[in-house]
Each structure stands twice: as C-alpha cells, then as structure tokens.
Amino acid sequence: MRAIILAAGMGLRLVQPEGQQKPKCLLRFGDTSAGSAADASLLERHLHYLKTAGVDEIVFVTGFKHEQIEAELAAIDWKPTTSTVVNEEFTLGSVLSVHTAREAMTRGGDVLLMDADVLYDERIIEPLVAGGSVNRLLIDRDFEAGDEPVKLCIENGVPVELRKQVAAGLKYDTIGESVGFFRFDEKTAARLADIVADYVNTGRAKMPHEEAVRDLLLEKRHVFDIADVTGAPWIEIDFPNDVTRAADEVLPQLRPLRQFAA
Known part of the structure; x- marks a missing residue:
C-alpha cells in the first residue's frame, strides 16, 4: 500500500508571521512531559x-x-526512504498536486490519498488501512455545520455527495464531514488519475482535488466502503484558531506516540 500526502500549498489562511512562513505539515504539537x-x-x-x-x-x-520539507525528511531519516515530487505551480488547486503524483497513483496496488495538514491519531488511520484491497472513505458524523467542512452524504450505504455545499433536496440518510483521507484500489486510483488529468487539460487546475474525487463517486462505477470514525480525535488545520484547538483540544486526546524507530 502506498500513501500520497498532499503538502504543496502555501497555507495562506493560517496567516503566519512575515518571514516565518513554512509548510503546514511542519507545524509541531506536543511536549515531552509525562x-x-x-x-x-x-x-x-x-x-x-x-x-x-x-x-x-x-x-x-x-x-x-x-x-x-526535504530537510525535515532528511533529519528524520525514516526508512525505507520517502520520495517527493514537486508541484511547481503550487498556488493553483490541489487537483494539480494529485496530477503531479500521477506516476505514484497509477503504479499499482492500493493508494492512500491524504491531506498533510491534519493532526490525528491511529484511531483514524486504523480503519482506513484495515482489510484487503478496497475503496474506502472516512466519515465523522460529529461535525460543525458551516461552509468549511467537506460534507460526505450517504444513502443506503452509497456515497451520493462530497462537497462543502449540499444541494437542497438531495436525498441521503447519513451526513458527516469527510476526514480528507481516501483509499483507492488499483483500478479506481487509475480512474481518478484520468479524471484529474482531464481537469488539468481542460483548464480546471485551480480546483480542489475533492471535486475530482466527487466526480469519481458519482460515476458509481466503483464500490466504496464507508468507515465511521466519529469520536476519534482529529482536526484539519486551516486557520489560526485551528492551531489553538489542535493544541488544546485534540492533542490531549491522542494516544502517546510510541518510540519512533527508523
């Protein structure tokens, strides 16, 4: 199984101090107290x-x-070695980042597609990777209403919407927030890569990659499993108050990191 982690963005909404900007995935949380x-x-x-x-x-x-990011990876010296691909036009949409990783998307085997700016623990990742080859989405039914969360709507176990705005009249029996981590089997990952390529080739490179995933879901050519992670601690970090909430509310709920070994 291969993980592709999207970490290209500038994080403008985080409003970092001038001269101290860094990729959001380098934000640090926690301390060494017992x-x-x-x-x-x-x-x-x-x-x-x-x-x-x-x-x-x-x-x-x-x-x-x-x-x-490359310096952080080198300092961690994680084995086996991670790889990086650079989206030179990172000011555009995340759909372009997925396209930049096309080779990794289509190399075969199951693929995890993950946002980098999420603080979470193993209660989120365990259901994502469990079992044999599968397509899987994560849903958190305990979410704050508003325009920011990407909503995942389900009817009779089938995903029918993946968007921040849900159309009036849409029929569904379950709604929650998409965690932003997706799992695709080999065939589905290849199809998503083709959808993403069409976005880029038709002038839609500024779009978020969730729109391409939505198109994939609405084709209804691939069966998707839904894993409910309601109650597990996680937060996507977009705004300054998210950093505070991550440290004060989410971090204390995380299981302690075990010894990190290369």
Whole structure:
C-alpha cells in the first residue's frame, strides 16, 4: 500500500508571521512531559502512524518551500526512504498536486490519498488501512455545520455527495464531514488519475482535488466502503484558531506516540 500526502500549498489562511512562513505539515504539537503526546511535526506524525499501520511507501507532493520539507525528511531519516515530487505551480488547486503524483497513483496496488495538514491519531488511520484491497472513505458524523467542512452524504450505504455545499433536496440518510483521507484500489486510483488529468487539460487546475474525487463517486462505477470514525480525535488545520484547538483540544486526546524507530 502506498500513501500520497498532499503538502504543496502555501497555507495562506493560517496567516503566519512575515518571514516565518513554512509548510503546514511542519507545524509541531506536543511536549515531552509525562502522559502527553511527544513533540513532533505533522509530517513526522504521518510517518509514524503510517509505518505502524504497515504502509512503507510514502510520496509527498510538495511545492511551497519544499526545501524545508526535504530537510525535515532528511533529519528524520525514516526508512525505507520517502520520495517527493514537486508541484511547481503550487498556488493553483490541489487537483494539480494529485496530477503531479500521477506516476505514484497509477503504479499499482492500493493508494492512500491524504491531506498533510491534519493532526490525528491511529484511531483514524486504523480503519482506513484495515482489510484487503478496497475503496474506502472516512466519515465523522460529529461535525460543525458551516461552509468549511467537506460534507460526505450517504444513502443506503452509497456515497451520493462530497462537497462543502449540499444541494437542497438531495436525498441521503447519513451526513458527516469527510476526514480528507481516501483509499483507492488499483483500478479506481487509475480512474481518478484520468479524471484529474482531464481537469488539468481542460483548464480546471485551480480546483480542489475533492471535486475530482466527487466526480469519481458519482460515476458509481466503483464500490466504496464507508468507515465511521466519529469520536476519534482529529482536526484539519486551516486557520489560526485551528492551531489553538489542535493544541488544546485534540492533542490531549491522542494516544502517546510510541518510540519512533527508523
């Protein structure tokens, strides 16, 4: 199983101090006091949880200040070696980052497609990787209403919507927030790569990659499994108050990081 982690964006909404901007995946959370999660960057936490889950091939799609991410990876010296691909036009949409990783998307085997700017623990990753080859989405039914969360709507076990705005009159029996981590089997990953390529080739490179995933779902050519992670701690970090919530509310709920071993 291969993980592709999208880490190219500038994180403009985070409003970092001038001259101190860095990729969001390098934000650090935690301390070394007894009973707390160890101090680690979001990037290092990804490596830790994915390795624990048995994922040993990881591709980072970088862009903004990619040298900082490369330096962090070198300092961690994680084995086996991770790889990076650079989205030079990182100011466009994340759909272009997925396209930049096309080779990794289509190399065969199951693929995890993950946002880099998420603080979470193994209660999120475990259901994503469990079992044999499968397409899987994660849903959190305990979410705050509003325009920001990407909503996942399900009817009779079938995903029928994946968008921030849900159309009036849409029929569904379950709604929640998409965690932003997806799993695709080999055939479905290849189809998503083709949809993404069409976005780029038709002038839609500024779009978020969730729109391409939505198109894939609505084709209804591939069966998707839904894993409910309601109650498991996680937060996507977009705004300054998300950093505060991550440290004060989410971090204390995380299981302590075990010894990080190369």
